[in-house]
Amino acid sequence: MLEHDKPVTRAWVLHPELKSDHSRRAPVPALAEAVALAAALPDLDVVGAEIVRLPKLHAGKLFGKGKIAELKDRLTAADVELVLVDGPVTPVQQRNLEKDWGVKLLDRTGLILEIFSDRARTSEGVLQVEMAALSYQRTRLVRAWTHLERQRGGLGFVGGPGETQIEADRRAIDDQLVRLRRQLEKVGKTRALHRASRAKVPFPIVALVGYTNAGKSTLFNMLTGADVLAKDMLFATLDPTMRKITLPTGDEVIMSDTVGFISDLPTELVAAFRATLEEVLDADLILHIRDISHDQTEEQARDVMAILQKLGVAENAPLIEVWNKVDLLQGEAYESRVNQAARTEDLFAVSALNGEGMAALLAAIPEKLKDPRAEQVLTLTFAEGRKRAWLFEAGIVTDDQQTEDGYRMTVLWTALQQERFNRL
Structure with a gap:
């Protein structure tokens, strides 16, 4: 039927x-x-x-x-x-x-x-x-x-x-x-296995998270050209969707759309859907999408951050806050929000519907992915050619010298890139 x-x-x-x-x-x-x-x-x-x-x-x-x-x-x-x-x-x-x-x-x-x-x-x-x-x-x-x-x-x-x-x-x-x-x-x-194979891809993962109906899927569709269900209803997306996109800077990233969070979600349901948030656990950068036109936007933001903290990702991955749906604001409310976002680091006011503010957000993503980075010297054997190729693909090698037993490589990488490399 x-x-x-x-x-x-x-x-x-x-x-x-x-x-x-x-x-x-x-x-x-x-x-x-x-x-x-x-x-x-x-x-x-x-x-x-x-x-x-x-x-x-x-x-x-x-x-x-x-x-x-x-x-x-x-x-x-x-x-x-x-x-x-x-x-x-x-x-x-x-x-x-x-x-x-x-x-x-x-x-x-x-x-x-x-x-x-x-x-x-x-x-x-x-x-x-x-x-x-x-x-x-x-x-x-x-x-x-x-x-x-x-x-x-x-x-x-x-x-x-x-x-x-x-x-x-x-x-x-x-x-x-x-x-x-x-x-x-x-x-x-x-x-x-899929996660392990993704680890072999040196592209950073950018996860969209937010309260349900905040406009994540609309934003995801605009960025990736994907046809994810994007309706004005709660829980429109439940299963994570991932797409590789090329940013205007030429940087390639994997964009991940995730299930919307909601207040008072019973604990057993959070546990049951932890798997759908695995992409968030693996993310190099989190975009916290907020419906800034909603009367309860502050409360919704607190609920989202509380769940991220429970998952243990709020402290690890860098985060950009995205105030979506500014097209629904008018007059002083609009001016106030846009000006506040312009003055605040890692905060962007956008409309996923008409594209307002998207250029600035897209320019900020690769910049945010660059830090913080640490320098490290690695010793690889000749048999570890796949790992060496991964490091070059990721664009993080600053020095590469051949030795009698293999390679002595200096890399400048993020903690998440190091973790991903260790899983290879």
Whole structure:
């Protein structure tokens, strides 16, 4: 069945706001993001969304009796089939609310898993999604695990056959997890080979990272001429895409587009998608793409940097911050951002849509890749001709002398180039 032929599910989004919890994001933009998440699924029609302020969380049903009854009236009147709760919902709360309201219910993790499933394209991406989904499913005890065998088009939480809430067979799920882990190990070995072969290519890797929907894929397409899905929706890209490009300076680099980050992404999902961020771990330079027109751009930037720090790359690879979507700013806001970027080192204001500011950014990339470099003397045998050729291709040899046993070479290289050379 084609995507546009799928039956559309009428959905309602709820953002629970605890009065006592001041650590969470502001409720209005948080609800807007939750609605955007829902809109990322083609077979959902969001017919309503609201913030539900709570004095406290109720263990059994999340909301109090009065609020549950009030919401039921609204959901029934709007003919809602699915409720999306922007936050964690326990299996007990889910079962009780579904029974009271007569609808299906997904929490934030379940919704993100649906989107991941819908977007994953590479074999590794699909396996990672299925493993994360099965681990999540195992705690629910209210869904049929067999839905998860499908490779694409959703995980069976939304729409599709067999929606009866049956207790999952844990042994069957565990067997399936073991099978998936084995498959993933094979794919991981293949990916490791790909990474090793990339190490032989002396071109630096430039990774685009940023909050989901910041415009990374649009920027990637503009730079590389690639046809990566670039839509105004959250999680449009899930699998990393890599392309070699020649910069206006003549320097060649490998550009890598990556999955968008998001706040409150459950830990198990970060772990499941660590593989899609492997290119970031290998990067010589990180471009942090920000949607500078977004009301929550500062919070989004903090979330991205927090994830980079968890991955351990924020301190290692040099970073350029790119303020994208300046074309959406007007008047003083536009002037302020552009002027601030012009005055600040490693900061560029651009529009991936109309090309504004791109020339300055492209000129800065090779400059940033040049430092810091350290000089080192290497001794290579005659048998290590491939390593010697790699050093010359990388353009980092400052002196080369033949000896009785091989070559004495002086190189000026970055720490990442040295690491890549050591993997040869």
